[in-house]
Amino acid sequence: MVNMALKSEHTPQRYFRQMKAVTALAPKYRAMSDDQLKAQTAHFRQQLAAGQSLNTLKIPAFAVAREADRRVLGLFPFDVQVIGALVMQDGNVAEMKTGEGKTLTATLPMYLNGLTGSGNFLVTANEYLAYRDAKKMGKVYRWLGLTAVAGVPPTGGDPHDRDLQRIYKADIVYTTNSTLGFDYLMDNLAGTTQDRFLQGFHFALLDEIDAVLLDSAQMPLIISGAPRVRSNLFGIADQVIRLLKLDVDFERSSDHKKVWFTPAGITHMSEYLGLTGLLTEKHRTLYQHLVLALKAHQTLTRDRDYVVDDDGISLLDLSNGRKLAGMKLEAGLHQALEAKEQVPVSTQTRTMASITFQNLFRMFSHLSGMTGTAMTDAAELQETYRLSVIPVPTNKPSQRIDRPDQLFMTTDTKLEHAVALVKQAHDKGRPVLIETGSVSLSNLFSRILLRDEIPHNLLNARSAAKEALIVKEAGQLGAVTVATSMAGRGTDISLGPGVKELGGLLVVGTERMNSARVDNQLRGRSGRQGAPGETIFLVSIEDSILLEHGPKWLRKYRRQLAKNEAPAHPSWITRHRFKHLITQAQHNAEREDRQSRNQTLQYAEIMRVQRDTIYATRQTIMTQPDLTPLLTSVFKMATNAFLRDHPEPTRNVLADYVLNTIDNQLVIADVIDQQWTPQSQQTAKFLRRLMVDQLQKKFKNINEDQQVYFERMCLLKSLDNAWIDQVDMLQQLRQIATNRSTAQHDPLLEYLKDGRRSFANMKRAFAHQAVQNLLLSEFNFKADGTIDVTYP
Amino acid sequence: MHRYREFLTSLGWTVLILAVFVTGQTIPLPNLDVSTAQDAISHVTFLRLFANVTGSDFSNQTLFSVGMGPFMSAMIIWQAVQAVGDEAISHLSPHQVSLGKYGITLVLAIAQSFQVVYLVRGSLDTFYFPGTQINIVFISTIIILVAGAMFVAWLANLNAAIGIGSSVALIIPGIVRGIPGNLINGFGDTEDVPLKITATTLTAAIIIGAIFLVLSVITNAAELRLPIERPMLDQEHSDSYLPIKVLTSAGMPFMFSSSLFMLPRYFVNQTVGPTTPLQHAIVTWFSYRTPQGILVYALVLILLNYAFGYINLQPSRQAKTLRESDDYLIGVPAGDATEAVIMHHFNLLTFISNFLILLVGVGPLIVGLWYPAAVNYSLYLGSVLILAGMVGGVADQIKGLINKNRYQIFD
Structure with missing residues (x-):
């Protein structure tokens, strides 16, 4: 729409001035004793209590934290790190080159915001980093008198063992985006105020902000529970699909992401299965399973999109090569995949609660971030989160040499060349990091190296447990490390003795990723903190990025090449036509990602409003001392819902409703006259009176505290159940709406309308269930005065 | 107030955009004798009718006389291209799409402006290129009309992005205004009976x-x-x-x-x-x-x-x-x-x-x-x-x- 100048190429001057002010205070705090320095925290907190703003405390607090860093860690933040901290405190994204010590930089704003009490988070995309930094940097905050903890369990630990109350009471929490998101959702499933643990969201500093907000933004976080009806068709469908042939029974789109049956395929399948009318409503479920099986076979590749191990099937995050813990493909695709890989088929579950990262982080009043590679996406960060990206100058100029890409005709020649490069460097003893596009490619490369007798480490989603160890060795003399894109983030490879003289770490990429940002992250593994280093990418026209996003003519070109069976090109291609291929393909891919993120955002907004309403209502139910007005309202809603379905109920229908929702032991003849004539007005009044009477009858033997507690539980339980259905519904409505764009309907508007309609349905379901819970629950009085409640 | 905030914000934008649009439609073209120009154009019935429904206004010669016309036509042409065009169109980036739409708008705007200025050429005054004796009134009037049309296209897009009623909001006033005229004068040609x-x-x-x-x-x-x-x-x-x-x-x-x-x-x-x-x-x-x-x-x-x-x-x-x-x-x-x-x-x-x-x-x-x-x-x-x-x-x-x-x- 409106293009603004979003990129500022230089750091604004005011940050230099502020940095000088911080530096000027250094001698003052250097002269203080440890105790005097520690006392500053209490001093700052007093000032805050007296109404001072964080902004006025910024300069001295940064100076104090800086001095504490020096005394506790032995690291005194450089001037550029102070600039980075100042940039972030202003609610911006600081772009700092990798290896400039972002972890240390973060201590300054985290300390300042930690002074305000709980609700301050340092968020990374990686549990291992969160735990490590909480341990290492936490020392500084604790030394200064703040509480700082890790929000994640130690590697291999059980997330359920965490003491949530203690964690979220802390001033500063180091955590990951998904941990925080899941905890937020769980917090809002709590039954009583005592069970809630979140203390509000005040400040979030996002490490690798582009990974958190952009790379993982397309998929919402989902808590699933409540199993669906189990299906036994996955196995049959899988067997049928194995019999089908490409281009006869089904066709694929050129990017291999979409696949569909041809009419011939449908005929064949009908024959195999011995039925007619596969596309009719009768065989809907079967056809659904066939579609799922086809997708599982044709669009998902083992060791690229997922890995199979003892735990069954784990999805891989394409942008960082890690396992997506706990994530499953939706709508039965995961089960179809399990059938394909012949592992036990798990049960399908329903979505119970869901939130996108965008919505999660928009709840923070103060958001900022740091990253090595955000400039390429500055515009999107500005539009979506109102965050400006500001570059921070480097402490030492980079000595890294980035060689231009080398393009090959075939994957074979490319890999041969890569092996030659590795050999060459390895003979000299120079450490090499080889990045491959998928788990299977990394295995392949590892085998090639074994054949050539080059010792090496293999880092991929399967060996993630040894990650820290492998990374530690990667910078040593003679080390060769084969990795997936997993190596790209947060792995600080420090060089061993003698490596600098050989030219530092050599990074060889064997494939360009879908985003230039991910490539740059990999480059950033080399040449850290002014050390020498070298990077090169080897690509071929058979790479998946070009298959999926390359131009049409390239497809034809490849086909011709295959037909001619020309001898493989001896060396790389430098022809002009091929020069911008990769960049262009990356642009295409990034555009698609961006559009899909934007869509996610717009649709999520509609769900957010509903979720906020529900969570606010839960809060009211939990805190309100007298719930009578709410109960009156619920009775009214339930009655209206009944009358909506039965505007003029007959005596039988009415009796049925009374027995099933209000009192199952009532003698109908006592309350409903034989000559009863249906009249809405009176029916409503009659039903409501019946409900109020029944509730009073129930509460006869119960004290007031127990009454309120029971009412509260009934309302919450019903609301949660209704909301779970609604979340599931919204998830699906979104899909339905997108196809309505035909009749000049705006899909977003359609989604909004459908969403509102189902919200109204949800309210009726809630009211009905709440009345049932309140009136039909059975009490079992125990000797110690407590009561066991059995819900209907 | 709060619950209507989004609606009121959008409405405010649309009111502002329409105000700018309507104001522009009252500023007469410079270097033109308006009364004779109106006569010249009123004879061309099809142009007047077309103008009426596409948000142009040829009855008065103003900055926005050509107005929404080219943009509307460009939108329809683009949709037609989409209907017949294959994947190539769907692979274009939003930036390229908007370049395409504005490109068509520009071509159409130049054509329509030329047409209008050609029709009223008899009513043009002289306007010399500063410091010379070269009369550039023909070109300069076209440029003004084209600029007006492009500005209106931008307004229409702006309204689509942040206002109410997408880009057609800018045509609605013209159509409403034209209805009494349609009723009284009909097609407005010589055979007509008012x-x-x-x-x-x-x-x-x-x-x-x-x-x-x-x-x-x-x-x-x-x-x-x-x-x-x-x-x-x-x-x-x-x-x-x-x-x-x-x-x-x-x-x-x-x-x-x-x-x-x-x-x-x-x-x-x-x-x-x-x-x-x-x-x-x-x-x-x-x-x-x-x-x-x-x-x-x-x-x-x-x-x-x-x-x-x-x-x-x-x-x-x-x-x-x-x-x-x-x-x-x-x-x-x-x-x-x-x-x-x-x-x-x-x-x-x-x-x-x-x-x-x-x-x-x-x-x-x-x-x-x-x-x-x-x-x-x-x-x-x-x-x-x-x-x-x-x-x-x-x-x-x-x-x-x-x-x-x-x-x-x-x-």
């Missing part, structure tokens, strides 16, 4: 118009819903459908029918009348007052109804989208068979809607053979139908904005 405005005729017109507006809004909302199965969704909520509007073309045939129909008459001198046999034929076959002319007009309407309907629905794209999202019409395999089914329903519906279009467009003309003033109702009702199509969408949007944040659990 409708005498009396209390009776006015009341009749208003009542007929109001009834018709209600009917059109209802017709515009009518749609056929073909049930779809969506294997990737769960069974519980499978109430999804593929909608095809009865009036797939909305009011669009009326936007272009009269100007297209009147175009050939441009070649007949309005004051002298027909002289050659060809000109005689044109006058007979392209007149609202002859049975032959009415027949041709009916054909033009049917053709446009079909064409715009096809462009709006794009059956082959529908079929492709369905196939790629694994959805299918019950009992119909994806791909060609699906397209054939959609096409079949589209043909049926268009056949039905042709009757409505003809009733509105040609009905008054037939009556007009006996009661000449009735002819004016053809344009009048046509404008109402266009309006109804636009208003429906705007109303939906407003409702959405107002309701968006209004949720509560307890009544």
Whole structure:
């Protein structure tokens, strides 16, 4: 729409001035004793209590934290790190080159915001980093008198063992985006105020902000529970699909992401299965399973999109090569995949609660971030989160040499060349990091190296447990490390003795990723903190990025090449036509990602409003001392819902409703006259009176505290159940709406309308269930005065 | 206040944008004798009619005389290109798409501005390039009009992004303003009989118009819903459908029918009348007052109804989208068979809607053979139908904005 100048190429001057002010205070705090320095925290907190703003405390607090860093860690933040901290405190994204010590930089704003009490988070995309930094940097905050903890369990630990109350009471929490998101959702499933643990969201500093907000933004976080009806068709469908042939029974789109049956395929399948009318409503479920099986076979590749191990099937995050813990493909695709890989088929579950990262982080009043590679996406960060990206100058100029890409005709020649490069460097003893596009490619490369007798480490989603160890060795003399894109983030490879003289770490990429940002992250593994280093990418026209996003003519070109069976090109291609291929393909891919993120955002907004309403209502139910007005309202809603379905109920229908929702032991003849004539007005009044009477009858033997507690539980339980259905519904409505764009309907508007309609349905379901819970629950009085409640 | 905030913000933007647009329409072109220019242009009926429904305004020569016209035409051309174009279009980035749309707008704006300035060339003053004796009034006037058109296109996009009523909001005022003129002067050519405005005729017109507006809004909302199965969704909520509007073309045939129909008459001198046999034929076959002319007009309407309907629905794209999202019409395999089914329903519906279009467009003309003033109702009702199509969408949007944040659990 409106293009603004979003990129500022230089750091604004005011940050230099502020940095000088911080530096000027250094001698003052250097002269203080440890105790005097520690006392500053209490001093700052007093000032805050007296109404001072964080902004006025910024300069001295940064100076104090800086001095504490020096005394506790032995690291005194450089001037550029102070600039980075100042940039972030202003609610911006600081772009700092990798290896400039972002972890240390973060201590300054985290300390300042930690002074305000709980609700301050340092968020990374990686549990291992969160735990490590909480341990290492936490020392500084604790030394200064703040509480700082890790929000994640130690590697291999059980997330359920965490003491949530203690964690979220802390001033500063180091955590990951998904941990925080899941905890937020769980917090809002709590039954009583005592069970809630979140203390509000005040400040979030996002490490690798582009990974958190952009790379993982397309998929919402989902808590699933409540199993669906189990299906036994996955196995049959899988067997049928194995019999089908490409281009006869089904066709694929050129990017291999979409696949569909041809009419011939449908005929064949009908024959195999011995039925007619596969596309009719009768065989809907079967056809659904066939579609799922086809997708599982044709669009998902083992060791690229997922890995199979003892735990069954784990999805891989394409942008960082890690396992997506706990994530499953939706709508039965995961089960179809399990059938394909012949592992036990798990049960399908329903979505119970869901939130996108965008919505999660928009709840923070103060958001900022740091990253090595955000400039390429500055515009999107500005539009979506109102965050400006500001570059921070480097402490030492980079000595890294980035060689231009080398393009090959075939994957074979490319890999041969890569092996030659590795050999060459390895003979000299120079450490090499080889990045491959998928788990299977990394295995392949590892085998090639074994054949050539080059010792090496293999880092991929399967060996993630040894990650820290492998990374530690990667910078040593003679080390060769084969990795997936997993190596790209947060792995600080420090060089061993003698490596600098050989030219530092050599990074060889064997494939360009879908985003230039991910490539740059990999480059950033080399040449850290002014050390020498070298990077090169080897690509071929058979790479998946070009298959999926390359131009049409390239497809034809490849086909011709295959037909001619020309001898493989001896060396790389430098022809002009091929020069911008990769960049262009990356642009295409990034555009698609961006559009899909934007869509996610717009649709999520509609769900957010509903979720906020529900969570606010839960809060009211939990805190309100007298719930009578709410109960009156619920009775009214339930009655209206009944009358909506039965505007003029007959005596039988009415009796049925009374027995099933209000009192199952009532003698109908006592309350409903034989000559009863249906009249809405009176029916409503009659039903409501019946409900109020029944509730009073129930509460006869119960004290007031127990009454309120029971009412509260009934309302919450019903609301949660209704909301779970609604979340599931919204998830699906979104899909339905997108196809309505035909009749000049705006899909977003359609989604909004459908969403509102189902919200109204949800309210009726809630009211009905709440009345049932309140009136039909059975009490079992125990000797110690407590009561066991059995819900209907 | 809070719950209407989004609606009020959008409304505020639209008011502001419309204010700028309307202000521009009152600033006269410099270096032009306005009164003689108006005469020159009023003879070209098809241009005036076209201007009326596409947001241009040729009755006054202002900065925005060309106005929305090129942008509207560009939008329709773009949609047509999309309907026939293959993957190439869908692979363009948003930036390239907007470049394409603005590019077409610019070409059309230059053409239309040239046309206007050429028509009023007799009324132009002289304007010298500063410091020289070169008269550049012709070029400079074109540049002003083109700039105006491009600015209006930008306003329309801005309104689509942050206002209410997308880009058509800028045409609605022009159409509303044109309705009385349509009613009184009809097609405005020499054969025309102005409708005498009396209390009776006015009341009749208003009542007929109001009834018709209600009917059109209802017709515009009518749609056929073909049930779809969506294997990737769960069974519980499978109430999804593929909608095809009865009036797939909305009011669009009326936007272009009269100007297209009147175009050939441009070649007949309005004051002298027909002289050659060809000109005689044109006058007979392209007149609202002859049975032959009415027949041709009916054909033009049917053709446009079909064409715009096809462009709006794009059956082959529908079929492709369905196939790629694994959805299918019950009992119909994806791909060609699906397209054939959609096409079949589209043909049926268009056949039905042709009757409505003809009733509105040609009905008054037939009556007009006996009661000449009735002819004016053809344009009048046509404008109402266009309006109804636009208003429906705007109303939906407003409702959405107002309701968006209004949720509560307890009544």
